[in-house]
Amino acid sequence: DARVTQTPRHKVTEMGQEVTMRCQPILGHNTVFWYRQTMMQGLELLAYFRNRAPLDDSGMPKDRFSAEMPDATLATLKIQPSEPRDSAVYFCASGLEVVGLQYFGPGTRLTVT
Amino acid sequence: QKEVEQDPGPLSVPEGAIVSLNCTYSNSAFQYFMWYRQYSRKGPELLMYTYSSGNKEDGRFTAQVDKSSKYISLFIRDSQPSDSATYLCAMSAGAQKLVFGQGTRLTINP
Numbered sequence: 001d002a003r004v005t006q007t008p009r010h011k012v013t014e015m016g017q018e019v020t021m022r023c024q025p026i027l028g029h030n031t032v033f034w035y036r037q038t039m040m041q042g043l044e045l046l047a048y049f050r051n052r053a054p055l056d057d058s059g060m061p062k063d064r065f066s067a068e069m070p071d072a073t074l075a076t077l078k079i080q081p082s083e084p085r086d087s088a089v090y091f092c093a094s095g096l097e098v099v100g101l102q103y104f105g106p107g108t109r110l111t112v113t
Numbered sequence: 114q115k116e117v118e119q120d121p122g123p124l125s126v127p128e129g130a131i132v133s134l135n136c137t138y139s140n141s142a143f144q145y146f147m148w149y150r151q152y153s154r155k156g157p158e159l160l161m162y163t164y165s166s167g168n169k170e171d172g173r174f175t176a177q178v179d180k181s182s183k184y185i186s187l188f189i190r191d192s193q194p195s196d197s198a199t200y201l202c203a204m205s206a207g208a209q210k211l212v213f214g215q216g217t218r219l220t221i222n223p
C-alpha cells in the first residue's frame with residue numbers, strides 16, 4: 001500500500017529554533033508539494049517540485065522557510081528561525097504530473113512556543 | 114474574493130440523509146476537479162476526481178461539475194456516521210497546482 005510518509009508527526013519547539021520536516025513521496029511520483037493548514041487560512045500551498053526541481057515557492061516566507069529535494073525519495077522543509085505564527089499542520093503531497101492528482105501524507109503538527 | 118469558495122459549515126444531518134456539498138469558483142481555466150475527505154488529525158484523502166464537466170459516480174458518492182455556472186457538487190447518498198469529516202474541494206487548470214476550498218465540516222448523526 002504505497003503512501004506518503006512524513007516525519008516527525010509532532011514537533012514542539014521554542015521560538016527561534018530551527019525546524020526540519022521530512023517527507024518521503026510515493027515511489028515513482030515526480031511531483032512533490034508542501035502545504036500548511038490552519039483553521040483561519042485552510043490549506044495553503046508553500047512550494048512544489050517537479051522531478052526534484054523547484055517550480056514554485058511563492059507561497060513560502062522566503063526569509064525563514066526553505067524547501068529542498070536532495071533526492072527523489074526525500075523532500076525537506078526547514079524553518080529558521082521559527083516563530084509562534086508558524087504553528088500549523090504541514091502536509092506533504094506527491095503525484096504524477098501526467099495524471100494531475102495529489103496524495104497527501106499524514107502531516108507534521110508543529111507548535112512553536 | 115477567493116478563487117474557490119466553499120461554505121465551511123458546520124453541516125449536521127441524520128444518518129441515511131442525502132448530503133450535498135458545493136463549491137463555486139471564478140477561474141474559467143479550471144479543468145480538473147477533485148474532492149478530498151479529511152478526518153480529524155489526518156491528511157486529506159482523495160475521494161473523487163472529475164475532468165471538465167459532467168457527473169461521476171462511485172458507490173454512494175456522486176460528483177457533478179457545471180462549468181457554465183462555475184459550480185461543483187458532491188452528493189453522498191445513505192450517509193453514514195463514518196462519513197463525518199471535513200470535505201475539501203480542489204481544482205486546477207492542469208499545471209498540477211491545486212487551489213483548495215476552505216473545507217466543509219460534516220457530521221452525520223446516528
